[in-house]
Amino acid sequence: MALRVDYIAKETANNLVRNPSLTIATVLTVAVSLALLGAALVIQRGVDGLNTRFKDDVEFIVWLSPEATEEQRQSVDGALADSPQVRDHRFVNTEETYAEFEEFWKDSPEVLEAVSPEQLPTSYRVVPEIPDLAVVQSLGQEFEGLPGVRNVDYAGEYIKRLNDFTRVASNIMLGAALASAAASALLMYNSIRTALFARRREIEVMRLVGATNTFIRVPFMLEGMVQGVVGAAISTLAVFGLNRVIRNLLDQTSFRLFDSFALDSAQLFPVAMTLLGAGAIIGFVGSGIAVTRYLDA
Amino acid sequence: MIKLENVTKEYPGSTVALRDASADIDKGEFVFLVGPSGSGKSTFLRLLNKQEDPDEGRIFVAGKDIGQLSSWKVPMLRRNIGCVFQDFKLLPNRTVSENVSFALEVIGRPRHVIKNQVPAICDLVGLGDKVDKYPEQLSGGEQQRVSIARAFVNRPLILLADEPTGNLDPQTAIGIMRLLDRINKTGTTVVMATHDRGIVDTMRRRVIELSEANIVRDQARGVYE
Numbered sequence A: 001m002a003l004r005v006d007y008i009a010k011e012t013a014n015n016l017v018r019n020p021s022l023t024i025a026t027v028l029t030v031a032v033s034l035a036l037l038g039a040a041l042v043i044q045r046g047v048d049g050l051n052t053r054f055k056d057d058v059e060f061i062v063w064l065s066p067e068a069t070e071e072q073r074q075s076v077d078g079a080l081a082d083s084p085q086v087r088d089h090r091f092v093n094t095e096e097t098y099a100e101f102e103e104f105w106k107d108s109p110e111v112l113e114a115v116s117p118e119q120l121p122t123s124y125r126v127v128p129e130i131p132d133l134a135v136v137q138s139l140g141q142e143f144e145g146l147p148g149v150r151n152v153d154y155a156g157e158y159i160k161r162l163n164d165f166t167r168v169a170s171n172i173m174l175g176a177a178l179a180s181a182a183a184s185a186l187l188m189y190n191s192i193r194t195a196l197f198a199r200r201r202e203i204e205v206m207r208l209v210g211a212t213n214t215f216i217r218v219p220f221m222l223e224g225m226v227q228g229v230v231g232a233a234i235s236t237l238a239v240f241g242l243n244r245v246i247r248n249l250l251d252q253t254s255f256r257l258f259d260s261f262a263l264d265s266a267q268l269f270p271v272a273m274t275l276l277g278a279g280a281i282i283g284f285v286g287s288g289i290a291v292t293r294y295l296d297a
Numbered sequence B: 001m002i003k004l005e006n007v008t009k010e011y012p013g014s015t016v017a018l019r020d021a022s023a024d025i026d027k028g029e030f031v032f033l034v035g036p037s038g039s040g041k042s043t044f045l046r047l048l049n050k051q052e053d054p055d056e057g058r059i060f061v062a063g064k065d066i067g068q069l070s071s072w073k074v075p076m077l078r079r080n081i082g083c084v085f086q087d088f089k090l091l092p093n094r095t096v097s098e099n100v101s102f103a104l105e106v107i108g109r110p111r112h113v114i115k116n117q118v119p120a121i122c123d124l125v126g127l128g129d130k131v132d133k134y135p136e137q138l139s140g141g142e143q144q145r146v147s148i149a150r151a152f153v154n155r156p157l158i159l160l161a162d163e164p165t166g167n168l169d170p171q172t173a174i175g176i177m178r179l180l181d182r183i184n185k186t187g188t189t190v191v192m193a194t195h196d197r198g199i200v201d202t203m204r205r206r207v208i209e210l211s212e213a214n215i216v217r218d219q220a221r222g223v224y225e
Ligand SMILES: Nc1ncnc2c1ncn2[C@@H]1O[C@H](COP(=O)(O)OP(=O)(O)O)[C@@H](O)[C@H]1O
Pocket: B011, B012, B015, B016, B017, B035, B036, B037, B038, B039, B040, B041, B042, B043, B044
């Protein structure tokens, strides 16, 4: 049987404008819950990016003081070589340090101008046997006290803390997003139930003259899905906006560590698709349950 | 065309609305279903287009046992059965012609068919000059004509009318009966529930009388009592 497209389009449009306040409330609820979901996804992708960048970075850095003598340097080298807990260590001279420094501050020529290679300290990059933060810390402390050592940095520590924090934050957001997605499906259910009730006369006549259940159902399901997808589109715009803000902040600070949190369009595309899909599903499920319960009653 | 075999219908709360009812109605017949309020007339009609299902017995429409009909085929059954009600069931936000078109639109009839059929049927029921009016701008008799047009526009085999003159004054009711008679003369089987003694006695058609859920009389060319 031909489902008359013009009829369905007209009915769906009529349903949407029949109760504008409820339609808007439903769309906004979907938008807010999916914006939360989108933010959680962006953060998770950022964390993933951070982890790929620093996956191998369980090393710690033993900085030598600029006044350290060659003798002191050799004894530190020996201590590192002798330690059974150290897998590998590598001396980084001033030129190499300056090259890293240059790379890190490449956007801030004024910093670079103020520093010359000789002013930078030399260091040992140390890869421990056991890449565990607690082990690395106690190991690092052994070297902290050696003469000629200025201090020990645990690169992994900051990453791990940040990692833990963002994981927790994004899981909380994901939980909140799921809860509010459920809430918006419920509101969707009520919105469609209200539409069904407003159209109960039409529906009664449709059933009496022999309209199929599909025919009766489709405009209401479409109404739900339009509300879901429009809400999802709004949330997608919000996520794109958030991403733009993050990028601007990162550009201003010229602090490269968090670069992975500003997604490029290839990374944003699947996020947008996920949100639009989730919006359509919320609309489909909410309206589907409402229509099925109404028509089977 | 319509056959009931020992049909019993009981509503929840053990109200028996129809008990062991049997009847055989031929194609083209005009049948009055009479009896006081609550005697089971509306239930009888609702069983015929599967708005209700019997608890016992079998019902045949156009030779088919409608108890065996799968639920997705029920709409096809209903396309062959027009319905008219005491309260018209018109859609207030649609004009006369929109109300009639609605019945064709929602069963997926193509636009050119609707364009042809709707004005023709509006003429037939005598509302050719009122197609753009809304139900509230019409008298009760005119509203009932719209609902008959809607029930008949798809040329059903059967027309069920549940007290179609119940809300109308006697003069208007006569006009409606003339219209139903004309529709019957086109070969459509008409089953009409009523407790309008005057109409039944004037028309002298087959009468099936219900009393407390039982068929107590089935008489050709009958009167109300
Ligand atoms: N949906 C229903 N639920 C429960 N009882 C009903 C329902 N419809 C009708 N009845 C009962 O069934 C009996 C017959 O009702 P009905 O068929 O409407 O009679 P009539 O049309 O002759 O007035 C009445 O006692 C009525 O109260």
